[in-house]
Amino acid sequence: MSPSGSVGPIRVLIAKPGLDGHDRGAKVVARALRDAGMEVIYAGLRQTPEEIVESALEEDVNLIGLSILSGAHMALFPRVLALLKQKHATRIRVFAGGIIPDEDAKKLKKMGIRAIFGPGASLDEIVATARRLVGPTHS
Amino acid sequence: MPIGARRVLRGDRQALARLISQVENRDPSALPSVRALYPYSGRATVVGITGPLGVGKSSLVNLLLAHLRSDGKRIGIVAVDPSSPFSGGSILGDRIRLARPPGDDGVFIRSMAARGHAGGVALATRETVRLLDAFGMDVVLVETVGSGQADVEIHEVASTSVVVVVPHLGDEVQSLKAGLFEIADVFSVNKSDLPGADSAARYLSEMTQLVPVTGSWRPVVIQTSTVAPRGIPELWEAVTRHEAYLDSSGSRQTRDRQRLTDEILGLVREQVDAQLLRALEREPDLQALLDRVVAREIDPHSAAERLLGEVRRPR
Numbered sequence A: 001m002s003p004s005g006s007v008g009p010i011r012v013l014i015a016k017p018g019l020d021g022h023d024r025g026a027k028v029v030a031r032a033l034r035d036a037g038m039e040v041i042y043a044g045l046r047q048t049p050e051e052i053v054e055s056a057l058e059e060d061v062n063l064i065g066l067s068i069l070s071g072a073h074m075a076l077f078p079r080v081l082a083l084l085k086q087k088h089a090t091r092i093r094v095f096a097g098g099i100i101p102d103e104d105a106k107k108l109k110k111m112g113i114r115a116i117f118g119p120g121a122s123l124d125e126i127v128a129t130a131r132r133l134v135g136p137t138h139s
Numbered sequence B: 001m002p003i004g005a006r007r008v009l010r011g012d013r014q015a016l017a018r019l020i021s022q023v024e025n026r027d028p029s030a031l032p033s034v035r036a037l038y039p040y041s042g043r044a045t046v047v048g049i050t051g052p053l054g055v056g057k058s059s060l061v062n063l064l065l066a067h068l069r070s071d072g073k074r075i076g077i078v079a080v081d082p083s084s085p086f087s088g089g090s091i092l093g094d095r096i097r098l099a100r101p102p103g104d105d106g107v108f109i110r111s112m113a114a115r116g117h118a119g120g121v122a123l124a125t126r127e128t129v130r131l132l133d134a135f136g137m138d139v140v141l142v143e144t145v146g147s148g149q150a151d152v153e154i155h156e157v158a159s160t161s162v163v164v165v166v167p168h169l170g171d172e173v174q175s176l177k178a179g180l181f182e183i184a185d186v187f188s189v190n191k192s193d194l195p196g197a198d199s200a201a202r203y204l205s206e207m208t209q210l211v212p213v214t215g216s217w218r219p220v221v222i223q224t225s226t227v228a229p230r231g232i233p234e235l236w237e238a239v240t241r242h243e244a245y246l247d248s249s250g251s252r253q254t255r256d257r258q259r260l261t262d263e264i265l266g267l268v269r270e271q272v273d274a275q276l277l278r279a280l281e282r283e284p285d286l287q288a289l290l291d292r293v294v295a296r297e298i299d300p301h302s303a304a305e306r307l308l309g310e311v312r313r314p315r
């Protein structure tokens, strides 16, 4: 093994909790993160918080991106955060996108969701935020 | 024993996940644990599942997983996908197809990007497989996309290689020419719910009669389907038969020795590459040296000799 470049690319799990079946937004974000040089583990639709956290731990990701349109965010996001805490894995930062009313967004941020993107957010902004959340040790 | 290795042996999944990342990143801080875990490996059956894009490799892995879990086997899965040549990033989507009961500790799934580091997929994949082996997995399934190079490398990692094809053999014939045929111990003609599966299977069987083999194993052809589940126990049975053949014929030993030779050489190459890079960074005259080659004052061989001397110089 070589000492040069021993810090790998940022790894992100993109998952869609909840019951809605639209993952176009999530896929667009996944592609943007890939094009920014990240390794994106795409977990797909209808993931439970338990499955999301289990995948995130196995894949040793730096970030989890949750996408939701179904309106169940107030039930599902805090559960993901709680499970991460329970597993001593709060090093994994969580961001979210979808249709989330401002009021809920405020509450979720207080609970520990690091960033929330509405339908109008630019991909550049999402990529920049992902980088910022992981910090300067990664490229 | 290093703490990381101890935690892996104790069944700590997060410690395993972290160690795999370090191995993937070729991070030298993983070395003490990787070394300490080596004696605990060598027990798992390592099976490669490879083939062209979209033939149903992940779906097959998913059904094999269910089949083997119902048998009480502990299963590791490594799914390797290519990185984008442009950004170095990748989208790893194989997990979508993998289902398992929540909280099942007998399964560990890991997605890997073939990052194209020196030695390709093989070094990092092999070490990852070995970590899963030391972790106590009975079977490790390695999925790779059949894009030429990667399949050949799967042969260096797995003791049995399953090559997956689909009934419409147009493209696959090309891939088979590109080396898939040589590495197949077992063929899965997947999507056999679609028309043409019988003739594809027959065609492959005939091919296996024509292609020269080393030893006495001829690739077995199994028809499978994951949508109208079929052939999964038979597929696994073929894998076990090949594994038994490896033992009874003595070729397991021969192949292991060959693989380990390749691995050791790969590791040496990795070190030499790193040293060469460092030497080049130290070489302030590199540009001047290059200028002289361009001006035909010295030849490329002499320039290479100079650099080699630089690598060998003790620091």
Ligand SMILES: Nc1nc2c(ncn2[C@@H]2O[C@H](COP(=O)(O)OP(=O)(O)OP(=O)(O)O)[C@@H](O)[C@H]2O)c(=O)[nH]1
Pocket: B052, B053, B054, B055, B056, B057, B058, B059, B060, B094, B097, B145, B190, B191, B192, B193, B194, B224, B225, B226, B227, B228
């Ligand atoms: N008809 C039919 N379709 C199948 C079968 N197995 C898989 N598929 C479909 O083939 C597509 C690809 O399946 P995957 O399991 O993702 O294939 P893969 O080889 O892992 O794909 P990559 O990892 O992207 O190369 C999906 O749409 C599956 O539903 C099968 O036995 N019959």
Ligand SMILES: [Mg+2]
Pocket: B057, B058, B059, B093, B094, B143
């Ligand atoms: Mg796949």
